[in-house]
Amino acid sequence: MASVGIASAEPMHGIAMYGEPALPDGFVSLPYANPDAPKGGTMVTAEVGGFDSLNPYVDSGRVPWQLSYLIGESLMGRSLDEPFSLYGLLAESVETDEDRKWVEFTLRPEAAFSDGTPVTVDDVIWSYEILGTQGHGRYRSFWSQVETIEATGERSVRITFNTDNRELALIAGMRPILQKAQFEGVDFANEGPDMIPITSAPYTITDYELGQYVELTRNPDYWGADVPFRQGIANLDTLRLEFFGDETPAFEAFKTGDVHFTREFSESRWESQYNFPRVQSGEVVKEILTHQRPSGMTGFAMNTRRAPFDDWRIREALITAFNFEFINETITGGQQPRITSYFSNSPLGMQDGPATGRVLEFLEPYADQLLPGTIEGYALPQTDGSENDRRSLRAALALFAEAGWTPDDSGTLRNGAGDALEFEILMKTGSSETESIADMYIQTLSRLGIDARLTNVDSAQYVQRSDAYDFDMIYYRRGLSLSPGNEQYAYFGTEYSDTQGGRNLMGANSPAIDAMITHLLTSESQSDFIAAARALDRTLTAGRYVIPFYQWNISRIAYDQNLHHPENIPIFGDWPGWQPDVWWYEE
CATH class of the missing domain: 3.40.190.10 (Periplasmic binding protein-like II)
Known part of the structure; x- marks a missing residue:
């Protein structure tokens, strides 16, 4: 449907990416809650x-992932029945212009922190600034797109953006609000582990x-x-x-x-x-x-910053060698369907066959940069389900040979310089099921003359090595939502391909991917948004960055x-x- 926008700025109880939120002003409760x-x-x-x-709001330390949801509170709240709608929480109203160059929030007069002190505009402005400059990396991309943030009244604050991105008006409503007074005289980014943020x-x-x-x-x-x-x-x-x-x-x-x-x-x-x-x-x-969420991506991610994983033919060969059908039957009795793309199981997933319509229009300017299958259509290779599928092994060996890797007299796969193909699969200790998957995969790779080995490390080492991209192949799980937006840059964008501690673990570095994310963020209709998501899905899946497992x-x-x-x-x-x-x- 076409975006109706807001013809003239006026305060509203909620905001949607396209059109208006489903729940009317004065709604009783969210439709999936029992009042x-x-x-x-x-x-x-x-x-x-x-x-x-x-403290889930800084980069230092390992924090239970639930805390940012359980102790955090923002100006607006997300409805889990509407991928792109927010409703007033700390803010009683939201206001924005038709082009969404700015957004203004008005605080509820009763809003208060857990210690009883009121939430003020000063707290809001300070929270945005401190999180954007010293907070966790997840907050910095948004802050870089803020032109100004200023009080427009005793309870109102306006944020003006410096870039064309319609989602920013929604993202602005989702930043956690902290108590400024708690951190006076404290090094926000490096305070001790016992500092518990005061929130509302x-x-x-x-x-x-x-x-x-x-x-x-x-x-x-x-x-x-x-x-x-x-x-x-x-x-x-x-x-x-x-x-x-x-x-x-x-x-x-x-x-x-x-x-x-x-x-x-x-x-x-x-x-x-x-x-x-x-x-x-x-x-x-x-x-x-x-x-109805996207499957996201779960599997073994390949570090394209390192040879030979920088060659897409090697990545395709390693995907071909992964005997999913046998592994799935062994572990789940064949009950779990395979992840076929990053947004599979949802309306945002790429469709079978060649790209058409708006999806094709988005991809065509990058046709000479795209890997085979992106426009023509790409599907994961399938095995016959037996433990030793010779057809798939031959197909994998042909791809390795095309990339310059062939077996020597002992069967070891080597390149023209005589180097053997060997690599490490890094995993965190404690997941017996994923270890079993890795073990079966390693056995298949050994038949191809590849020396792959599994390395289990504790949580601290895993974080340290993954943050430094110190791995060849790594267990990877990336959840994706029905409302993909700015976070896609952090997951897959070129700007974050070498950022230490980032979430682009595979090192995706593609102007086409960046462009599809930009289309996501600038679409003015739901149909264009869906087309952009499907185009992004094609670039990621045909990029052959991850060996997918089964989906949940x-x-x-x-x-x-x-x-x-x-x-x-x-x-x-x-x-x-x-x-x-x-x-x-x-x-």
Whole structure:
């Protein structure tokens, strides 16, 4: 549909990328929340790994990923039923011009931090500035596109942009707001691990032991109890994140009832190990949920900064050698469909066959730079499902030979200089299923004369090495949403291909990818936005950066019978903002 924009700027209760938000002014609650849910109870979850910081807003330290969602609060809140709509949270209204060159927010007069002090325009301006200059890298791209930020009234603030990007008006509403007074005289980027940011969210951190657990308590004096966006949200009194060294003790804790909720990513374990007594007695509920999110990408990413992974033919050969059908049958009984592209399982995914229409129009200016299959159509190679698929092995060897790598008399694959093809697959300790995938892949590679080896490291080493791009091949998981935007530059953009600590792990460096992301951000209609996403999907998938595994187009969850959620599941499914947000406890 065409964007109707806003003919003349006026305050509104929400904002959408195209047209107007679905929920009217004065809505009762989000459609997937229960405004009558009771308050009380506890949810304990098991997390694998560790942490050494409780501040999710800076680069230093390892922080539980949930904290940015649980303790953070922003001017606007995202609806999980609308990929591109936000509704007032700290802000009672939002205002923008037709071209979205600027956006203005008006704070609710009752907005307050957890210590009872009011949230002010000064706090808002300081938060944007400090996060954009000294905060986590995820905030800096937005700040670089801000021309000015200024108070326009006692409770209003206006942000003017220096670039043409319609999504910025929405992104502006999603920055966390921190308390300026807390950090006076403190080195924001390098404060100690015990510095817990004061925010205005419903939950505050009340107990913790670094690396072991974090406990959050619902604030009984939470300022936003009457805000429509918060009706039926934050119902549980206590949230506790328990950390374990690997999946085995975490699962055992769930079986005994010490943990109340788990997500299961292993089909085989879901089928074979969820028959313990508490399941049989009904004390544990098993549930499978569907969603309409993109599959994202999970697999082994190849570091294109290094030879020979800088040659797309080598990458295609390594993809061809990956015996997905056999691995899938062995691990999941063939139950999991393969990820076919970055946005598969969603309307944003590339379509089969040659590019047509607007997708083709977006790609054609870069035709001479695009890898084979981008415009013509690309599909992952398939094996016959046997353990030793000779046809696929021959196809892989032909690709290696085309790139200058052939077997010597001993069968070792070597290039013209006599170098053997060998590399390391880097993984974090604790994922037995992914280790099994790596082991089966390594066995196949050995048949081709390739010396591949698996290296497991602890969380700290994994972060250190991945941040420095010190790997050949690495386990990779990139979740993508139905509202892709500026973050795509960080994931895949040229500017971030060599940024230390960045998220472009494969080192994608393509003007075509950059251009497709730009089309995403500047589209003025939903149809152009979808075409841009599909074009981006083609450039990424045909780029052959990752060897894809299977996708999770369903969520398998199990939980204590006293925990409940509304029957209406948002299109995002089990996603941050749904659990624990809309759950409640009732015996």
